[in-house]
Amino acid sequence: MTFNIRPFDRVIRELCRLPGVGPKTAQRLALFLLRENQENNERLADAIRELKINIRFCKRCFNLSEDEICAVCNNPQRDQSMICVVEEPVDALAIERIGEFRGVYHVLHGVISPLDGSYPENIKIKELMERISDDGVEEVILATGANVDGDATALYIANLLRGRVKVTRIARGLPVGSQLDYADQGTLLKALEGRREF
Amino acid sequence: MRINHINITRFRNLHDFRLELSPGVNLFYGENGHGKTNLLESAALIVNGRTPRASRIHEVVPHDGDFAKWEIELNVEDVHNRVECVIERGNQKRLIVDGQARKKLPGHDKGVWALTFFPEDFKILTGEPFNRRRFLDEIILLTEPAYMRVLKSYKEAYAARNAMLKSRVTDGMSFEPYEEILSNLGIEMTSRRAKATEELQNILERLSQDEFGDEISIALEYKPSLESFVRAENPVEQLKEAYGKSRPRDMAIKRTMLGPHRDDFTSTFSDEDIRKFSSRGETRLSVVALIIAKYHILRQRWNLNPVILLDDIFSELDQTRRRKVLKALPKDCQLMITAVDRDLSKKWLEGMNDIAMFSVLDGKINRDE
Ligand SMILES: [Zn+2]
Numbered sequence: 001m002t003f004n005i006r007p008f009d010r011v012i013r014e015l016c017r018l019p020g021v022g023p024k025t026a027q028r029l030a031l032f033l034l035r036e037n038q039e040n041n042e043r044l045a046d047a048i049r050e051l052k053i054n055i056r057f058c059k060r061c062f063n064l065s066e067d068e069i070c071a072v073c074n075n076p077q078r079d080q081s082m083i084c085v086v087e088e089p090v091d092a093l094a095i096e097r098i099g100e101f102r103g104v105y106h107v108l109h110g111v112i113s114p115l116d117g118s119y120p121e122n123i124k125i126k127e128l129m130e131r132i133s134d135d136g137v138e139e140v141i142l143a144t145g146a147n148v149d150g151d152a153t154a155l156y157i158a159n160l161l162r163g164r165v166k167v168t169r170i171a172r173g174l175p176v177g178s179q180l181d182y183a184d185q186g187t188l189l190k191a192l193e194g195r196r197e198f
Numbered sequence: 199m200r201i202n203h204i205n206i207t208r209f210r211n212l213h214d215f216r217l218e219l220s221p222g223v224n225l226f227y228g229e230n231g232h233g234k235t236n237l238l239e240s241a242a243l244i245v246n247g248r249t250p251r252a253s254r255i256h257e258v259v260p261h262d263g264d265f266a267k268w269e270i271e272l273n274v275e276d277v278h279n280r281v282e283c284v285i286e287r288g289n290q291k292r293l294i295v296d297g298q299a300r301k302k303l304p305g306h307d308k309g310v311w312a313l314t315f316f317p318e319d320f321k322i323l324t325g326e327p328f329n330r331r332r333f334l335d336e337i338i339l340l341t342e343p344a345y346m347r348v349l350k351s352y353k354e355a356y357a358a359r360n361a362m363l364k365s366r367v368t369d370g371m372s373f374e375p376y377e378e379i380l381s382n383l384g385i386e387m388t389s390r391r392a393k394a395t396e397e398l399q400n401i402l403e404r405l406s407q408d409e410f411g412d413e414i415s416i417a418l419e420y421k422p423s424l425e426s427f428v429r430a431e432n433p434v435e436q437l438k439e440a441y442g443k444s445r446p447r448d449m450a451i452k453r454t455m456l457g458p459h460r461d462d463f464t465s466t467f468s469d470e471d472i473r474k475f476s477s478r479g480e481t482r483l484s485v486v487a488l489i490i491a492k493y494h495i496l497r498q499r500w501n502l503n504p505v506i507l508l509d510d511i512f513s514e515l516d517q518t519r520r521r522k523v524l525k526a527l528p529k530d531c532q533l534m535i536t537a538v539d540r541d542l543s544k545k546w547l548e549g550m551n552d553i554a555m556f557s558v559l560d561g562k563i564n565r566d567e
Contacts, residue, residue, distance in 0.1 A: 112375070114361035120372060148354040148379060155375035 008034070060131065062107040062124050064089045072096070072104055079103045081138040085128065085157065087111050087145060095143065098189050103141070106131065111144060112153045120156060128157065132165060139166040141195055146172060158198040168195040199274040199310060200532035201241060201505055207267040210236040210258050211561040218565065222552025223533045226563065227540040234536035234558045235316070238507045240268050241534065244283050244293075245312040245505060247302065250319075259287050272303075274310055274502075279303075307343045309500025313493050313531075314507045319485050323472050327462040334391045334463070337398070337492055341499040345390065352383040356454055364452045370442060377441035380457060381434045387458040388422045394495075395420035395463055401491040409526035414519075416467055416484045423460040479514045483523065486511060490526050503531045510536055512546060520546055 003009055008030060015026035033041055057063065058070035061083075065071070072078055082103030086092050092105040110123040131137065140161055144150035158167045171194030183191070205216045212233045226234045235251075239258070242250050249255055258266045269282040281303065282294040293300050303310060321329040338345045359376045367373075399418050406415045422428065430436045440456060448454055465472045467480045476484070486508075496504065506528065512520050524546065527533065537543040540555065547553055555566040 112372075114358045114365060114367070114376075117365075119365075119367060148351050148358065148376075151379055152355070152358065152375035155378055156371065159371065159374060 057107075061092075061105045062109060062127065063092050063105055077102075081136060082141065083128075083131065083137055083139070084141045084143050085154075086143050087150070087153075091143065094183070094188060095192065098185050098192070100189055101192065103139075108144070108153070111149045112156055113149045123153075125157060125160070129160060132161065137165055139168060141168050141170065141192070142198075143170045143192070162198075167198045169198060170195045199272065199502060199505060201245075201534075202271040202273050202278065203269075204237070204241065205269040205271075206237075206240065206563075207269075208260050208263055209240045209266045209268045210260060212236050212240070212268075212563070213260070213561050215563055217556065217563060219532070219534070220552045220554035221532055222554075223535065223547060223550050224554050224556065225543050225547065226534065226536045226556045226558050227538065227543055228558030229538065232558045233561050233563070235509050237558070237563060238314070238316070238509050238534055238536060241270060241505065242312050242314050242507055244268075244270050244281050245272070245303065245310070246314070247306065250314045250316045255291060256285065256287065259285055272310075274305055309340065309496060309502045309504075311340060311496065311502075312505040312507055313489060313496075314509075315486060315489050315511055316507075316509045319489065320481060322488060323465050323481055323485055327460075330463050331391075331458075331461050333488070334394050334461075337394050337495055338390050340492075340496055342390075348383055348386055348390075352380065352387060352458070355379040355383065356457065356459060359448075359454050360452070363449050363454070368449070370445070373442070373445060374438075377438055380441065380454070381437040384424055384437060384457045385428065385433045388424045388428050388461070391458065391461060392420050392422065392428070397495055398488065398491045401494045402487060405487055405490065405526055410487070410522050413468070414483065414487075414522065415469070416465065416487050417469075419464045419466075421462045421464060423456065423458055479516070479519065482511075482514050483519055486523055487526070490528070493528055493531075497528070503528065506531050506533045508533065508535045512537055512543070524550070 011030045011033065012023070012026045015021055015029050016023060021029070033044075055064055055066060056068075058065040058073055059068050060073045061070060063070050063072065067074075073080075079102050083106050084092075084095060084101060084103055085106045085108060086095070087108055087110065089107055092107055095101050095105075106124070106128050108123040108125065108128075110118055112118060112120055112123065128140075132140070140157070142154035142157060144153045154169050158169070161167045170191040172191075200221050201219050203216060203218055206212045207214065210233065226237060228234055236258075239249055239251055242248075243255075243258070249258070260266065265284060265286045267282070267284045269280060272279045272281055280296050284292045284294070286292075293303070295304060322333045323330075335345070335349060339349075355376050359373065359380065362373060362376065395418055402416050402418065406412065424433075424437065427433045427437045427440070437456070441454075444456055465484060467476045467484050470476060472481055472484055493504065493506070496502075511523065515523065535543075536558075537546075540557070544553075544555065556563050557566065
């Protein structure tokens with residue numbers, strides 16, 4: 001649906017690219033922005049513009065970072081021999097919020113999912129393997145989601161690492177099919193503490 | 199559990215009436231096409247959350263209206279809940295329990311449930327195998343709601359492996375994780391279905407002994423797709439290996455062949471294959487027997503009496519068999535039954551307690567004086 005008012009349609013088109021935003025929602029958001037005062041809109045535009053300039057992915061763990069190497073990877077107090085593998089930056093954030101995990105992360109940026117055309121080469125598995133050969137890693141904790149794709153991704157990585165390092169999988173206490181960031185902290189801590197060797 | 203009242207505003211051709219039901223037998227009589235089945239469907243839709251008929255849920259909205267709306271008062275161990283259901287054209291079904299919007303009926307995962315027989319259920323025995331898989335899975339789900347996760351995960355892993363078979367991916371490393379998941383879940387589904395079939399079989403045998411008599415013997419035999427694996431020493435490992443070996447063939451046809459998605463069970467009536475040799479009456483009797491067996495399994499699990507909805511259960515049965523079916527029906531459950539003829543049905547029900555008769559005419563239902 002277009003209004004044939006170019007600046008308006010352009011905003012709708014751009015908003016539609018966002019995950020979870022359909023044409024109807026995009027239209028509503030665009031109307032909201034149209035009524036909003038100019039100053040607020042500029043602030044939003046600035047924030048979006050600066051996102052990619054000031055934030056990048058950590059070269060080592062691929063989590064969000066302001067510097068080349070993120071604060072977690074750079075922290076000498078963190079145990080570099082223990083890597084927790086997660087699907088997305090939000091998952092690392094969820095574990096970080098518990099404040100109990102002393103190791104470092106590796107963010108895959110996705111999950112193996114043939115139905116969505118996502119295969120091992122589409123996520124940061126190769127990079128994880130490289131880290132393991134250099135860093136003197138002792139344990140890899142697989143904290144991908146408790147669903148079929150999350151399990152398959154964990155199995156794939158475990159098969160690659162078999163015999164090289166200790167590989168563990170977080171326990172099954174999570175709600176069915178859950179993503180880590182939806183689980184509450186207690187559940188997450190239990191899942192992490194109850195991890196088992198593959 | 200039982201239904202105290204049904205209050206129909208609009209539902210298919212039914213409109214504007216309120217019924218007080220008997221805790222015992224409720225018989226709805228009238229010519230076909232006046233709304234008997236629709237009434238049973240309205241109760242099933244609230245209690246079970248879905249229509250037992252082949253149609254889609256929006257078809258319950260009347261042709262000349264924009265919505266369907268009806269209400270039942272449910273009585274589960276003396277706790278009363280007023281449950282209203284509204285379906286507007288183009289919108290999701292809405293459930294309102296005591297004035298509060300709800301996703302599910304309270305107690306739905308604890309055996310609150312209606313046992314139904316609709317003519318569509320013939321398909322369990324005479325239709326495609328997926329009808330039989332669904333029948334077994336439903337029994338397992340009703341006794342063990344967590345089985346849903348097994349079914350859902352299996353379906354996802356199956357779809358994922360199929361997607362991979364259609365893609366350019368050929369390396370074993372990529373296939374193995376999904377094959378391991380399929381192996382674990384496949385063996386689990388097979389053993390659960392085997393157990394469910396065995397339980398059904400035991401109950402059917404008991405029914406023959408106690409209620410039906412020797413001349414009626416119904417037997418089931420589960421035919422798992424993974425038959426050769428479940429007997430193996432290490433079924434999951436063996437199955438995983440078999441998935442690996444079957445990859446070239448599966449890639450050629452672009453579909454996973456091995457697994458419980460191809461299960462079936464066979465059924466016999468007096469040692470004859472029902473699909474090939476049985477009459478309509480024998481088939482009907484067998485389906486009803488299966489449904490009674492399902493009741494016993496649930497009863498054992500939850501110790502709750504479901505409401506029993508039987509649509510047109512008596513036709514095609516002779517007098518002796520009709521009597522046997524009535525005798526085999528659970529005694530302590532509320533029944534809602536449909537039939538065409540009032541006086542005949544009344545005679546059939548002789549000896550049963552708390553009988554209420556309802557006339558169904560042109561979308562209106564009235565309780566007889
Ligand atoms: Zn980092």
